[in-house]
Ligand SMILES: Cc1cc2nc3c(=O)[nH]c(=O)nc-3n(C[C@H](O)[C@H](O)[C@H](O)COP(=O)(O)OP(=O)(O)OC[C@H]3O[C@@H](n4cnc5c(N)ncnc54)[C@H](O)[C@@H]3O)c2cc1C
């Protein structure tokens with residue numbers, strides 16, 4: 001079995017802030033593997049233990065090579081990273097186009113695993129777009145996977161309902177954080193991954209036309225980013241524990257929470 | 259030897275040689291079973307000698323001849339002293355007689371066992387024989403009547419003790435028989451033999467040569483059985499422990515083994531494949547640590563003082579060391595690491611608080627906390643840790659603090675308090691290392707605020723790193739991510755050097771140990787003092803006024819493990835406490851080196867393990883029992899843990915918990931530096 005895992009290099013959202021002048025400060029933030037993708041990597045690594053071959057695909061800036069080492073430390077055979085100046089302005093459609101090119105070049109794959117959503121863009125579009133481009137079925141939001149033979153059983157949570165879907169391979173499946181608990185990756189484990197396992201390619205090498213990825217050529221464009229103030233208050237209750245508890249209960253009832 | 263054929267005499271030497279050969283063979287088998295070759299051992303000792311054996315010898319002297327740690331337990335200590343001291347004296351006495359009789363006397367006509375010296379020696383040897391009997395009696399009583407769980411009456415042990423008792427008893431009997439055959443005027447010096455002579459006079463009347471010879475043979479056999487057999491089997495600790503003490507003597511309390519120096523490793527560009535910082539199975543340990551495990555005498559002292567064990571966590575350092583030793587000597591079946599094979603449960607290694615109480619107590623100098631961290635390293639390298647621990651490691655990576663709060667908020671409170679950064683005040687004498695707790699935790703900020711006020715009042719020129727300060731990774735190291743810790747250390751040391759920092763003050767003992775001792779072991783040198791030391795010296799120099807009155811009731815002080823036991827800072831905090839509370843200061847039952855723990859050490863602040871009670875609750879109850887209405891401490895983690903315990907103390911709000919700096923600043927009427 002051959003598996004392609006999509007792993008995105010993202011800034012850490014807990015470290016993103018707006019500067020005093022209101023600009024979004026993403027560049028200084030530390031970067032990492034998108035958390036959802038870690039679950040896909042973990043799942044693939046487990047399947048690799050029973051013989052699967054695992055390739056990681058990513059589109060990102062040159063610094064993403066470091067992130068690829070971290071992704072490889074979960075246990076994968078190699079990673080292909082496509083990048084270029086255009087990445088900074090890319091949209092989900094462009095990302096999916098490049099990822100599809102990687103999938104075709106490295107393929108064929110029986111299974112493509114992706115995270116359900118990226119922490120930075122938060123579009124939850126790329127895996128579906130990729131499936132459309134590859135002409136395979138797509139199942140979103142797996143909480144459990146049962147891979148066997150020519151199909152895969154996917155469990156997904158839809159509101160309060162658990163749904164089980166059986167889908168023929170090859171297929172693209174995006175996974176949620178309920179799927180598994182990814183192993184911790186120690187600093188030493190990342191250091192042990194040789195850089196030679198990360199292959200960097202550009203658009204031309206993937207047989208794509210760079211002109212199609214120029215800012216003006218993309219179908220969407222982020223036109224503005226604004227901080228939104230969410231109203232959160234806090235109130236300290238003082239007194240004896242019993243009094244505090246009663247007062248708290250009254251307040252919660254008043255708000256309609258209890 | 260009166261009454262014995264001459265051949266007996268020389269036979270003893272033959273028997274002695276045979277006995278020493280047998281002992282050496284048994285001992286060799288013993289250490290080989292633990293995977294240590296005598297050549298390695300010899301090499302290790304030579305290495306120790308070439309590095310200057312002074313320190314090792316001093317430690318061995320204090321521990322073996324001074325019985326420093328053994329003496330801490332009254333019953334076991336007395337028993338051990340009686341057996342060890344008496345056996346030692348008897349051996350020495352016998353050697354002296356042999357030297358005079360068969361060497362100096364025979365060849366040079368020189369004798370030294372004469373006159374009063376001889377009489378005193380005789381009296382001492384009689385005392386030793388009685389002491390040995392008393393010691394063996396105490397040992398028998400302990401194993402048969404008191405029966406601590408750790409001790410049983412294994413056949414080899416019974417033989418060893420019986421041999422000692424027979425040796426002592428027959429020695430006195432021989433003396434008595436000699437006295438009856440050749441009465442002397444000074445028999446009151448050999449008082450014990452004399453008493454035995456009085457007792458057997460009616461029985462024997464006159465010396466029967468056959469009985470004398472038989473007794474003598476039994477005496478010598480018992481001595482040889484003990485020396486040739488017991489010392490290399492049941493009582494092998496007699497040889498193992500002093501050697502292990504010598505080999506482990508240079509380890510500072512709480513110092514972790516460096517599996518590699520990452521800077522050197524990266525510089526050499528060597529292959530990292532196969533590099534690991536911990537161990538999956540005891541058989542992978544180097545010989546020194548295998549020897550160390552083999553030295554455990556199962557005395558249970560570590561278990562007795564272990565706070566994790568006291569709180570009903572699934573950890574006993576004794577059982578842990580014994581399990582590793584057992585697996586080393588006869589590995590259990592099964593594949594995988596020691597956890598997969600059921601030698602230990604992972605909960606045991608995560609229960610440890612790295613408090614060092616066990617290691618300080620262990621008479622065999624075993625490094626329980628360090629060994630535990632090495633198993634954690636293995637678990638982390640395997641990715642085999644739960645989400646809470648994984649989260650701490652991830653947050654350290656992302657936010658540069660274990661709490662998961664944004665790195666850019668680290669400086670917020672300090673900026674508001676108007677504390678200059680090192681860029682703003684490059685001439686600062688001290689860099690104030692604030693640490694994660696006080697940078698992010700509202701309660702712990704109170705400590706930093708008090709320290710800032712005190713330093714300002716005393717006119718100390720200081721600055722902080724500001725946003726470029728980040729977690730030193732003490733928790734990361736204790737969680738087992740050694741490479742991550744070293745990587746972080748190199749970067750932090752670079753930041754400090756780039757600002758020309760040499761002197762650092764910190765109020766966090768975890769930071770103190772890391773920036774001081776741990777960095778030194780990685781060849782990065784900074785002078786680091788704890789705020790209690792600096793403030794105490796400012797008081798002594800008169801740069802801070804002495805507070806007037808104290809109305810807070812009884813004040814006690816909890817020694818933080820990293821400050822006290824692991825850094826040896828005991829007096830400065832007590833000096834501070836005394837200048838704040840004067841006569842109202844009371845010591846806790848477990849204080850100074852014997853201090854308990856707050857329950858946060860070894861990264862335990864950040865995750866939970868199964869337990870019956872909380873370590874902090876036990877400690878708080880001790881303070882309450884001492885009648886304290888204020889508990890002072892000198893560590894932001896202890897502060898948080900004990901305050902939490904006070905909030906939830908049975909019977910309502912417990913005593914007040916505060917840092918010494920806060921108490922002093924308050925007593926001096928200082929305003930908080932800023933109260934955001
Ligand atoms: C202001 C702003 C600035 C931005 N700057 C950058 C930037 O500098 N660099 C940058 O890369 N992005 C940047 N982005 C995000 C970029 O627009 C998105 O990467 C793109 O639109 C894809 O959408 P998504 O991330 O929401 O993907 P989703 O559809 O939410 O992603 C779902 C899953 O698809 C896979 N996936 C998605 N993208 C990739 C990828 N690139 N490689 C591998 N797998 C992937 C992952 O498995 C992921 O879990 C920025 C976005 C904004 C709003």
Ligand code: SF4
Pocket residue numbers: 553554555556557558559560561575576579619620621622623624626
């Ligand atoms: S580790 Fe040390 S203190 Fe603990 S049982 Fe063994 S010898 Fe005794």
Ligand code: SF4
Pocket residue numbers: 560563564565566567573574575609610611612613614615616617626627
């Ligand atoms: S270091 Fe402390 S908690 Fe850990 S085993 Fe030793 S005594 Fe117990």
